[in-house]
Amino acid sequence: MKRLIRMILSRTSLILLLVLAQLAFLFYVLNFLSQFLYIQIINYSLSVLIVLYLLVKEENPIYKLTWIMPILIFPLFGGIFYIIYRQQNFGKRILNRYKEIDVERYEHVKHIENPIGNKASKYLNNLNWPVYNQTKTTFLGSGEKMYESLLIDLRNASSFIFLEFFIVSKGEMWDIILAILKEKVSEGVEVKLIYDDFGSSTLPYRYHKKLKSYGIDAVPFNPMRLHLNFAMNYRDHRKIVVIDGVIGYTGGANIGDEYINKIQPFGHWLDAGIRLEGDAVWSLVISFLENYRFQTGNDINYLAYKKETSLPEDGYVAPFNDAPLDKELVSKNMYLSLINEAKTSIEITTPYLIIDNELSEALKLASKSGVDVKVIIPYIPDKKIIFMVTESFVPELMQAGVKVYRYTPGFIHSKIMIIDGVEAMIGTCNLDFRSLYLHFENSVYLNQVNTIKEMSHFFSQTILQSNQVSAVKKKNILYKIFQVILRGFASLM
Template sequence: DHRKIVVIDGKIGYTGGINIGDEYINEKKRFGHWNDAAIRLEGDAVWSLTVLFLENWRFETHEKTDYQKYYVNYQSKKPEGLYIPFGDLPLDSNLVSKNIYLSLIGAAKKRLYIATPYLILDNELVTALTLAASSGVDVNIVIPGIPDKKMVYMVTESYVPDLLSAGVKVYKYNPGFIHSKIIVCDDEAAMIGTSNLDYRSLYLHFENNVFLYNTQTIDDMVTYFKETIKDSSLVSAKEIKKRNIFYRALQTILRAFSPLL
């Protein structure tokens, strides 16, 4: 279970990449500066987070729960745009998070921003990203500059050459580790939550995210990306080619086990 949910009095909800730990607020420096993101929700959207939490609670405790007693009819202000929280789970074939990633990548006409701590892609996602970049979309992906898992990072780097050759821009966050899980399409639609752009999140984990369309929050996300990219270095093909043959051989071996990483 990789979900992160906080609900306060049924009126306010939070979700995103942030766990409960000192490193998430940079009280403890484990991998340089920890860069993370979450979203605050108010109003009807919070009910979806409440239900996701109660489902987890019922699964763990086997308690029968009347969900309706936790429902709060609360509107903080006039809604603007769409905020749709949803859960994703490995118990059926509905790969909701992956399909939203694919839909946003495929729908982009001008620009894509993606932040992910791990970049372990299946063929569909590689094809979608390379086609988007080849068709003229400005595709920007931010990954950590300092890894938390070295083997996973080696596999992440193994995908970079193909992406670069198609015109995708890959940035390494210089101050440390980026843990955000965000995609923004054409500054109009976005997803934020707990799903990394890797095999485990998209196929094996219980996750939760929020889909957004035409909201002020998306403008804030774009600003977040612009500021993060200022602190990042653009990865070049020359940099990747500097890796020695033994490093690249190990990458090839590890990539074969990428669904387990």
């Protein structure tokens, strides 16, 4: 009940109500103007032209359908709404700044040679995300393990701390982390924090100013606005921690009590992350500073945060990020590349399974080609409507031989893919449209690293706590109709 009240009274709900009011006003004005014949002709013509434009536009077909269907159903309003909503975005100045920052990455990594030269590493290297071979990795198979390890490293910080999270919510977890950060600031440690303004909307208004009063350089990412704008879809879903340029963390867990099971709104919350120590942390430093520069407009000296390390070789590690502004679908391309490379097994954990035709066909082809494909999804969903869409993808995957499991203790939030027991990806990217197309994400590509064995063990143990979906339960006709409608708008979920 308290959760519901907080949600109703939150800043997000207020902004949503104001946006809906704008929509209602827009439709009222258009409906009033439609009584004039020439206005009707203009609106209908505009809708037809936009549909033709969408048909030839270079974009995912499902995104096109998501717009074409409502425009054709409501041709009087659809075209105008598309222009007002979809075409509003970040301004050219902001986009140019992002491109400049992205291009500059080359100067900071050009000296790093690719030690393996396989397809995945060549692709990342081409995007200036190098592969490192002197990095210690530690797999953390729960939010609790990640939190425990993180607290130790935060307390030992001596130079600087970078934190970037989609969600920061008040509670025991944040209270303890904040107390450590304030203590570190008093010791002269530099602390920077980026949090997504939508994901962290339960925080008080202008909370970053309060944090600044503690000496923490806090930046809310893409602050929510009181007007319709497609750019509001671009959320910072990354989870990055860098400590002294030597230690780094990423994974599925945000800062909130549900991630460490202090509260359990959806049963047991199972997450996973990875701790990096050594050369590969440099890419996490770059990733954080790029986003910091993009959001603040401030220039910054990257080399001031670069630390030299010397650790023994243990396979290959390549942290990388993904952003919706460069039209390079890095996370999706990495998923496709690794799936297509698989020879014996593909093991996936994901909280959502809302994928486009390319990923669906790749998984089905792998299964039909003799690869053992296993996917674990939640038993208790955190968003029931979105889970209805996830359910709709299960039957077609099962028909192709993909084994789907549901984590019976509750909600699995880890984002892991393991290929043949020798390659893996772990990070923040869900197998859904928002992560693959709209969010700022980050992950780590692993090759021949001992940690992959621990990840495979984690997957095997999670299978033991999961039930394999053997047959899809029959749903009533209204449920199926609603499910079909939702799937039509899957690209917005």
